[in-house]
Amino acid sequence: xxxxxxFSFLVFAKLIFVSGFAQTNIGIKFASLSAEFGExxxxxxxxxxxxxxxxxxxxxxxxxxFEAFTDEKLSFKFSTGVFRDRxxxxxxxxxxxxxxxxLKEYKHSLYFGVGPAVHYRQSWNSIQGYIPENFxxxxxxxQSKISWLSAEILYRYYLSKxxxxxxxxxxxxxxxISMSLGIKYWLGSKPRYGKSxxxxxxxxxxRRS
Numbered sequence: 001x002x003x004x005x006x007f008s009f010l011v012f013a014k015l016i017f018v019s020g021f022a023q024t025n026i027g028i029k030f031a032s033l034s035a036e037f038g039e040x041x042x043x044x045x046x047x048x049x050x051x052x053x054x055x056x057x058x059x060x061x062x063x064x065x066f067e068a069f070t071d072e073k074l075s076f077k078f079s080t081g082v083f084r085d086r087x088x089x090x091x092x093x094x095x096x097x098x099x100x101x102x103l104k105e106y107k108h109s110l111y112f113g114v115g116p117a118v119h120y121r122q123s124w125n126s127i128q129g130y131i132p133e134n135f136x137x138x139x140x141x142x143q144s145k146i147s148w149l150s151a152e153i154l155y156r157y158y159l160s161k162x163x164x165x166x167x168x169x170x171x172x173x174x175x176x177i178s179m180s181l182g183i184k185y186w187l188g189s190k191p192r193y194g195k196s197x198x199x200x201x202x203x204x205x206x207r208r209s
Contacts, residue, residue, distance in 0.1 A: 023069045029168065029182030031061040031083050036176035041131040042124065046086045057086040063170065063180055073101040077113060079152070081172060091121035093172050095150055107158035117150035119174045135174055145174040162186050 035056050043049070049057040061083020069075040077099050082092040097113030104110075123143050124130045136143040150171035157165045164184040172178045 023186075025067050025164075025184050025186045027063075027065040027067070027166065027182050027184040029063040029065065029081075029166065029170075029180035031059065031063055031081060031170075031172065031178045031180045033057070034059045034086070034173065034176055034178035036086075036173065038175045041133055042087070042127075042129075045124070045127055045129060047088055049086055054086075059083050059085055059091075059178060061092075061172075061178075063172075063182070065182075065184075067099070067184075075099045077152075079170070081170075083172070083178070085121055085173075087124055087127060089122040089124065091119070091173070093117055093119045095152070095171070097150070097152055099152070099154075109156040109158075111152075111154045111156065113152040113154070115150060117147045117171060118144060119147065119172070120144040147171065147174065156184065 033056060037055070040046075040053060040055075043054045046054045046057060048059070049055075061081055063079055063081035065077055065079045067075050067077040075098075077097045078095070079097070080092070080094040082090065085091040095115060095117035097115035099111050099113035102110045102112055121136075121143055123138065123141055125132075125138065125143075132138075136145050152168055152170050154166055154168040159165055162185060164186075166180075166182045166184055168180050168182070169177050170180060
């Protein structure tokens, strides 16, 4: 899994390096609560979980994002994250999504994105009482699964010409989602979305200082 994490962050760094061609931003999000759906074969192993059938859990982690806009409403985003899962193992995911702005009102925006993702975690096979879950592919030390269709819902609140506050629901797990809070920073000196505004605010200038 270390190689997967290294590859994901190398891709992230490369995207930032070539970011001058478009209106782009980077973000850091703090993952917190998660929800897991479907059959839970190993709920007896869960820690920091609560709710009916232990569907919810506290799984802290970090998510890094890079996003490039093609116009005001359409963008491509690369996300990669690492967190401590509900069995207290290290887990992560990498995701590429096509995102669309559903609405923008004053300082508020809402986005929806879809695309493929790969989910991975330290193997649970070493945990006493673990029941194999056939939706994961096993190797020596790790387990992984490719999701050809994953999603993200993101709310953005405009803070300044270079910074936004975000709240999102991400498909960070093979059969679950997590909520995260974060900050988005806009790169370069171009106005957001080309000729459009970053928010419907009277004080928003044509260019960021």
